[in-house]
Amino acid sequence: MRAASDKIMPVKPATDFAEAPWLDPKAVPFIQIKSLGKQFGDFTAVDNISLDIYQGELFTILGGSGCGKSTLLRMLAGFETPSAGQVIIDGVDITDLPAYDRPVNMMFQSYAVFPHMTVAQNVAYGLKKDRLPKAEIAARVKEMLALVQLEELAARKPKQLSGGQCQRVALARALIKRPKVLLLDEPLAALDKKLREQTQFELINLQYKLGTTFIVVTHDQEEAMTLSSRVAVMDAGRFVQIGTPLQVYEFPINRFVADFFGTINLFDAKVTGSTVIDKNTYAIEAALDKTGTLVEADCTHKLKEGDLISIGVRPEKLSISQKKPRGKNLTITSGVVEDLAYYGNRSIYRVRSHSGRIIQISAQNFQRTKELVLEWDDQVYLSWDSSCSVVLSE
Ligand SMILES: Nc1ncnc2c1ncn2[C@@H]1O[C@H](COP(=O)(O)OP(=O)(O)O)[C@@H](O)[C@H]1O
Numbered sequence: 181m182r183a184a185s186d187k188i189m190p191v192k193p194a195t196d197f198a199e200a201p202w203l204d205p206k207a208v209p210f211i212q213i214k215s216l217g218k219q220f221g222d223f224t225a226v227d228n229i230s231l232d233i234y235q236g237e238l239f240t241i242l243g244g245s246g247c248g249k250s251t252l253l254r255m256l257a258g259f260e261t262p263s264a265g266q267v268i269i270d271g272v273d274i275t276d277l278p279a280y281d282r283p284v285n286m287m288f289q290s291y292a293v294f295p296h297m298t299v300a301q302n303v304a305y306g307l308k309k310d311r312l313p314k315a316e317i318a319a320r321v322k323e324m325l326a327l328v329q330l331e332e333l334a335a336r337k338p339k340q341l342s343g344g345q346c347q348r349v350a351l352a353r354a355l356i357k358r359p360k361v362l363l364l365d366e367p368l369a370a371l372d373k374k375l376r377e378q379t380q381f382e383l384i385n386l387q388y389k390l391g392t393t394f395i396v397v398t399h400d401q402e403e404a405m406t407l408s409s410r411v412a413v414m415d416a417g418r419f420v421q422i423g424t425p426l427q428v429y430e431f432p433i434n435r436f437v438a439d440f441f442g443t444i445n446l447f448d449a450k451v452t453g454s455t456v457i458d459k460n461t462y463a464i465e466a467a468l469d470k471t472g473t474l475v476e477a478d479c480t481h482k483l484k485e486g487d488l489i490s491i492g493v494r495p496e497k498l499s500i501s502q503k504k505p506r507g508k509n510l511t512i513t514s515g516v517v518e519d520l521a522y523y524g525n526r527s528i529y530r531v532r533s534h535s536g537r538i539i540q541i542s543a544q545n546f547q548r549t550k551e552l553v554l555e556w557d558d559q560v561y562l563s564w565d566s567s568c569s570v571v572l573s574e
Pocket residue numbers: 220225243244245246247248249250251252
């Protein structure tokens with residue numbers, strides 16, 4: 181076992197409150213969701229959710245289909261009446277306000293734009309309904325079209341636009357009334373992969389320029405990863421974990437999050453020893469099921485000998501080699517290459533370990549070679565640094 185001084189995972193304290201207001205004990209949340217719930221008959225769609233969101237955040241709610249994401253967003257927008265709880269935005273309790281009196285706007289899953297109106301007319305619609313002076317409408321539409329890079333297409337009808345351009349019209353239309361909060365329900369779901377990736381960056385830039393608080397709902401974990409200041413992972417009406425994408429990816433709190441947010445190899449294991457390192461850190465040793473491979477890892481909660489846990493290791497944290505690796509703090513196991521996929525920049529290997537389980541490895545192809553270095557049926561060693569083992573007891 182390692183001594184207390186051998187702590188492997190120095191957790192870097194984040195102190196930049198401007199970048200991370202949720203860490204600032206003095207920061208006042210912009211949106212406060214308090215014990216919000218929604219029942220449909222006997223069915224609980226949103227289950228007692230509480231959450232603080234800070235001004236200027238791009239907050240993402242990530243979860244599988246049917247977990248209650250849209251229902252939650254619709255309650256914030258005022259399209260659904262909560263069964264319980266409260267919503268406060270910028271200090272005002274909006275729980276009982278009708279949708280049109282709320283300082284929020286919503287962009288829907290199927291970004292409905294009016295087909296008979298031009299791009300400019302679509303964008304102007306909200307201001308026209310509010311009977312703003314013509315000159316002001318024209319100025320704001322111009323400004324908004326520039327922001328979403330649609331100036332050249334102002335006179336076109338939606339059917340003369342691509343999916344990405346339509347999506348930008350819908351965004352402009354939702355933003356022109358300068359809401360304090362923009363709610364986006366699966367905003368990029370209708371776009372194909374390349375366009376979606378490009379639009380993700382546009383969305384981030386736009387949000388950054390405007391400083392408007394965005395809440396985005398998505399079922400796509402990569403989208404949540406690239407877009408968010410913070411992400412809430414949702415399951416069955418509840419938030420399972422809230423954190424920055426990095427926190428949730430590298431420090432998932434349970435197997436569900438570990439598996440939902442990225443890919444992970446989960447090994448069943450039994451704790452064989454535990455040492456206290458400091459108040460929130462314990463160094464444990466565990467034996468992997470079947471192979472008995474010993475793993476050392478840090479965890480944040482106390483465990484005792486005999487506890488059954490999972491050790492999680494992300495595919496990119498594993499090294500694969502034909503020679504047995506040597507080094508300090510390495511966990512080493514071995515197996516046979518059962519599958520491999522070459523992606524140019526990296527390769528994915530699926531290795532069957534001697535215990536019979538499949539382990540996935542994602543390796544960068546550092547070297548330029550004429551042939552694959554590893555082939556099907558090759559005997560290989562897999563290794564990872566102890567600091568990469570995630571201890572999961574739930
Ligand atoms: N108006 C409704 N009446 C009854 N059940 C509903 C209604 N709206 C949503 N639900 C149910 O609530 C659950 C959550 O729905 P939703 O919030 O749309 O999920 P998500 O957006 O995460 O896919 C689903 O099981 C759905 O069938």
